[in-house]
Amino acid sequence: MCAESVNSQDIITADIVKKIDRLLSSKKKVTINDVADVADVSKKTVSRIINDSQNVKDETRKLVKEVIRLLHYTPDPQARALASRKSFLVGLVYDNPNAQYVVNMQMGILDYLRSNGRELVVHPCDRNNENLVDEIRDFVERQKLSGVILLPPLAEDKRLINLMIELDVPYVRITARRGNLTEPPLIGAQVISIDRVGCEAAGNHLARAGHKNIGYIGGNLLYPSAHERRAGFEAGLLSEGVKINPQFDEPGDYSFETGYLAALKILKQHNRPTAIIACNDEMAAGVYKAAYELNIAIPNELSVVGFDDAPLSARLTPPLTTVRLPTRDMGRNAAQMLVEIDNKGLVEMVFPSDLIVRGSTKGF
Amino acid sequence: MCAESVNSQDIITADIVKKIDRLLSSKKKVTINDVADVADVSKKTVSRIINDSQNVKDETRKLVKEVIRLLHYTPDPQARALASRKSFLVGLVYDNPNAQYVVNMQMGILDYLRSNGRELVVHPCDRNNENLVDEIRDFVERQKLSGVILLPPLAEDKRLINLMIELDVPYVRITARRGNLTEPPLIGAQVISIDRVGCEAAGNHLARAGHKNIGYIGGNLLYPSAHERRAGFEAGLLSEGVKINPQFDEPGDYSFETGYLAALKILKQHNRPTAIIACNDEMAAGVYKAAYELNIAIPNELSVVGFDDAPLSARLTPPLTTVRLPTRDMGRNAAQMLVEIDNKGLVEMVFPSDLIVRGSTKGF
DNA sequence: CTGAAAGCGCTTACAG
DNA sequence: CTGAAAGCGCTTACAG
Numbered sequence: 001m002c003a004e005s006v007n008s009q010d011i012i013t014a015d016i017v018k019k020i021d022r023l024l025s026s027k028k029k030v031t032i033n034d035v036a037d038v039a040d041v042s043k044k045t046v047s048r049i050i051n052d053s054q055n056v057k058d059e060t061r062k063l064v065k066e067v068i069r070l071l072h073y074t075p076d077p078q079a080r081a082l083a084s085r086k087s088f089l090v091g092l093v094y095d096n097p098n099a100q101y102v103v104n105m106q107m108g109i110l111d112y113l114r115s116n117g118r119e120l121v122v123h124p125c126d127r128n129n130e131n132l133v134d135e136i137r138d139f140v141e142r143q144k145l146s147g148v149i150l151l152p153p154l155a156e157d158k159r160l161i162n163l164m165i166e167l168d169v170p171y172v173r174i175t176a177r178r179g180n181l182t183e184p185p186l187i188g189a190q191v192i193s194i195d196r197v198g199c200e201a202a203g204n205h206l207a208r209a210g211h212k213n214i215g216y217i218g219g220n221l222l223y224p225s226a227h228e229r230r231a232g233f234e235a236g237l238l239s240e241g242v243k244i245n246p247q248f249d250e251p252g253d254y255s256f257e258t259g260y261l262a263a264l265k266i267l268k269q270h271n272r273p274t275a276i277i278a279c280n281d282e283m284a285a286g287v288y289k290a291a292y293e294l295n296i297a298i299p300n301e302l303s304v305v306g307f308d309d310a311p312l313s314a315r316l317t318p319p320l321t322t323v324r325l326p327t328r329d330m331g332r333n334a335a336q337m338l339v340e341i342d343n344k345g346l347v348e349m350v351f352p353s354d355l356i357v358r359g360s361t362k363g364f
Numbered sequence: 365m366c367a368e369s370v371n372s373q374d375i376i377t378a379d380i381v382k383k384i385d386r387l388l389s390s391k392k393k394v395t396i397n398d399v400a401d402v403a404d405v406s407k408k409t410v411s412r413i414i415n416d417s418q419n420v421k422d423e424t425r426k427l428v429k430e431v432i433r434l435l436h437y438t439p440d441p442q443a444r445a446l447a448s449r450k451s452f453l454v455g456l457v458y459d460n461p462n463a464q465y466v467v468n469m470q471m472g473i474l475d476y477l478r479s480n481g482r483e484l485v486v487h488p489c490d491r492n493n494e495n496l497v498d499e500i501r502d503f504v505e506r507q508k509l510s511g512v513i514l515l516p517p518l519a520e521d522k523r524l525i526n527l528m529i530e531l532d533v534p535y536v537r538i539t540a541r542r543g544n545l546t547e548p549p550l551i552g553a554q555v556i557s558i559d560r561v562g563c564e565a566a567g568n569h570l571a572r573a574g575h576k577n578i579g580y581i582g583g584n585l586l587y588p589s590a591h592e593r594r595a596g597f598e599a600g601l602l603s604e605g606v607k608i609n610p611q612f613d614e615p616g617d618y619s620f621e622t623g624y625l626a627a628l629k630i631l632k633q634h635n636r637p638t639a640i641i642a643c644n645d646e647m648a649a650g651v652y653k654a655a656y657e658l659n660i661a662i663p664n665e666l667s668v669v670g671f672d673d674a675p676l677s678a679r680l681t682p683p684l685t686t687v688r689l690p691t692r693d694m695g696r697n698a699a700q701m702l703v704e705i706d707n708k709g710l711v712e713m714v715f716p717s718d719l720i721v722r723g724s725t726k727g728f
Numbered sequence: 729c730t731g732a733a734a735g736c737g738c739t740t741a742c743a744g
Numbered sequence: 745c746t747g748a749a750a751g752c753g754c755t756t757a758c759a760g
Contacts, residue, residue, distance in 0.1 A: 029753090031752095031753055031754085032753065032754060033753080033754095041730080041731085042730065042731045042732075043731090043753090043754080043755095044730070044731055044732085044755085044756095045729090045730060045731075047754070047755065048729095048730085050754090051755085055729055055730085056729070056730085057729060057730090060729080060730085074502075074506060075753080075754070076446070076506075076752085076753050076754065077506060077507065078442045078445040078446045078451060078508065078752090078753080078754090079446050079736090079752070079753035079754035079755090080753080080754055080755075081442040081736095081754090082440070082442045082443050082446050082735095082736050082737065082738080082752090082753080082754070082755090083735080083736050083753075083754045083755035083756075084736085084754080084755055084756080085736075085755090087442060089483075089485075099463040099464040099466070099467035099468075099675065100463040100464075102463070102467055103463040103466055103467060104463075106486055106488070107488060110486070110487075110488065117506075119453075119485045119487075119503075119507060120485065120486055121453075121483045121484065121485055122470055122474070122484055122486055123474075123483075124470065124471060124474065138438075139483075142438060142440075142441060142481075143441065143483060144442065256678070256679055282679070285679040285680075285681075286679075288681050289679075289681045292681040292682070293681075311463070311676065312675065312676050312679055314620070315620055315646070315649040315650075315652075315653075315676055315680075316679075316680075317652050317653045317656040317657075318656070393737090395736090395737055395738085396737065396738060397737080397738095405746080405747085406746065406747045406748075407737090407738080407739095407747090408739085408740095408746070408747055408748085409745090409746060409747075411738070411739060412745095412746085414738090415739085419745055419746085420745070420746085421745060421746090424745080424746085439737080439738070440736085440737050440738065442736090442737080442738090443736070443737035443738035443739090443752090444737080444738055444739075445738090445752095446736090446737080446738070446739090446751095446752050446753065446754080447737075447738045447739035447740075447751080447752050448738080448739055448740080448752085449739090449752075
């Protein structure tokens with residue numbers, strides 16, 4: 001294969017073409033030295049161009065870029081990492097039980113990183129491991145990560161945030177917006193989901209359908225999401241003058257099991273509610289199980305709402321009305337923030353959630 | 365912090381301790397040069413020990429290892445990669461719709477890699493992308509991967525297998541055992557799941573429960589798993605003299621939708637079967653939906669069996685009887701094979717699947 | 729705007 | 745069994 005001889009760029013001389021052809025046919029790896037040699041500049045100049053430095057004459061830049069293209073040169077990431085003490089690896093740190101969420105996030109992050117010559121190194125961990133902080137410190141330092149993305153609930157862990165600051169590594173936290181403004185100001189870059197918006201729509205949807213006797217199964221109150229979602233559901237109901245029935249207001253922890261047990265408790269009572277809001281789809285699936293056992297028909301006798309749009313939710317019978325978070329979009333934007341934005345100061349991006357109405361909710 | 369002065373190893377002299385203390389308090393990164401200097405050997409010798417070379421005197425090895433320990437030295441992965449043209453990164457290449465499978469596999473792979481100073485770089489891709497091969501070639505070459513793990517169905521892709529051989533990179537394929545021995549001999553290292561075993565148990569379970577009129581919804585026949593599973597189900601039934609009713613033998617493609625449509629078709633007939641075997645849980649969930657709409661009670665009027673033990677399966681009402689693959693174990697062992705075993709020749713590990721009986725199956 | 733020199737922290741190839 | 749030298753492919757720090 002020879003360098004396209006019909007070259008529109010008259011900056012590429014016959015001499016250069018000859019050099020390129022020789023390199024290409026030698027089958028050896030093309031390095032910065034080859035580019036420098038062919039373009040007749042120093043490798044420092046090539047380095048400047050690779051790293052988007054401004055201090056290069058336009059003409060020089062154009063020539064070098066063309067040579068890079070013709071040689072199919074890509075800089076060696078390990079060599080760059082060694083010299084600059086920064087790798088082109090991004091770490092994804094999480095401890096999360098929801099596989100779909102993790103996979104969607106990975107896809108979104110990679111949507112962006114791919115265009116950027118970076119790779120994603122996954123690092124699931126155990127938030128109850130007492131060596132968590134040291135272990136993550138090792139990970140970041142050894143791999144000289146160019147950035148870290150923290151998923152909830154680890155993104156809320158003060159120890160990890162402090163670690164990122166101590167290591168001076170760019171990081172982006174994926175979090176849910178707190179309604180509670182008495183919280184200390186948020187630290188570092190964040191991609192924030194607003195669980196509240198979709199929940200408000202869901203509450204409104206139920207209230208408008210005529211439901212007045214409404215049960216509630218809460219999320220794990222240690223997570224901001226549980227508070228946010230509740231605030232949203234309540235606001236949506238209240239806009240139509242409806243409140244959660246305190247008689248059927250049960251705690252939960254986002255697990256199928258607590259959803260099931262809470263629903264059993266609620267549904268066994270004689271004036272049982274006509275709708276139950278569960279703080280996530282897992283628990284909503286627990287409500288389905290309880291309803292099934294008690295022979296209560298969804299949606300005819302009971303409407304159910306969840307949160308997450310888990311794969312599960314569309315597979316339930318009837319399919320579950322739920323709230324969706326744009327997880328993949330959030331991942332893509334988190335990666336972009338990490339790479340493009342200097343991490344000093346506050347940076348945030350906000351993503352609302354959406355109500356998805358399916359077959360589990362019905363009016364009278 | 366000073367090096368433990370009460371040192372049981374009399375090889376560590378006071379002089380060495382002093383040097384170590386000075387290094388540790390300097391806060392600079394500890395390198396191979398420091399280790400060599402403290403142990404009074406060449407850095408080549410330290411390198412031999414890091415890389416488990418045999419040609420080192422026991423005494424020397426012991427001393428150097430102790431110095432490494434006291435200095436908390438860890439070799440720089442990027443420097444090693446640059447010098448040896450091999451990184452300490454393992455690539456996970458897949459194109460798979462099932463999030464739980466991917467996440468379990470990642471966990472298993474990391475179970476092993478963690479103990480090994482290696483990291484996992486994830487690389488989801490699109491098998492219909494015409495640049496697939498070139499794109500993966502770039503990935504492997506640029507990152508100088510020390511190994512690649514291929515998940516199904518990409519693990520069956522001849523183009524990728526040839527690519528791995530061409531690049532001479534160690535690789536392990538995760539595959540399902542084919543029953544068909546006319547297939548060409550299997551290439552390279554493999555971690556093989558035997559879908560057949562669990563399916564046979566499932567078929568047997570149904571037949572022993574007294575089912576004689578049995579419907580079947582197949583998997584995507586492009587994947588070996590679809591054939592394996594069918595062979596297993598049939599063998600299990602046949603051991604009790606039962607066969608799939610050809611009248612209710614429907615194709616499917618592993619999607620919820622095809623499961624649903626096939627089940628509708630089957631269940632609308634007047635002599636409908638008392639049990640349906642679906643080739644995976646997604647399709648089994650489709651059967652639930654169809655049964656619900658047709659007002660057919662599971663398991664009282666219809667038993668259902670799936671495959672995967674997806675998170676979904678335990679959440680369905682009633683919970684689904686299904687077959688489980690030891691995904692995480694497979695991942696751990698794949699990583700171990702990749703790292704420990706020279707990739708020449710055939711190497712395989714086999715993992716059987718298990719029947720998990722839950723509430724969706726019932727006798728008469 | 730550009731470059732020569734030194735160095736990042738290892739391993740390779742060779743020698744003894 | 746051990747080591748001195750060169751080199752992997754880049755960037756840094758400095759100079760002009």
